Amino acid sequence: MSSESDAGNARSSSFENRVQGWQDGLESGIRGLGKGSWARIIKMARKPSSLEFRQTCIVCGIGMFVLGFIGFVMLVLMDNVLPSFFEWLTN
Secondary structure, three states, X not given: OHHHHXXXXXHHHHHHHHHHHHHXXXXXXXXXXXXXXXXXXXXXXXXXXXXXXXXXXXXXXXXXXXXXXXXXXXXXXXXXHOOOOOHHHOO
16 A cells, blocks of 8 residues: 555656756746846836827828728729630639
8 A cells, every 4th residue: 555655656766756847947037037138128118198199090000091092993903904814713
């Protein structure tokens, strides 16, 4: 019976060692989070002013409109102007 308990202790201690190794690795990784080139960028980041936010939204909206217009023009070309040229896409 003692051999069974010894085997159980050896198995649990190896499990404990593995878990302890994982925890040590995780802790060392978290300690190193604030170090590196990207950490400086995060520290310099700030909340944009309302003017900066509005300008960003306007520029992104213009970009989405331009890309949508280009896609619409391509759709019209594929369906109406040059359907025989784009026929290979539908086969």
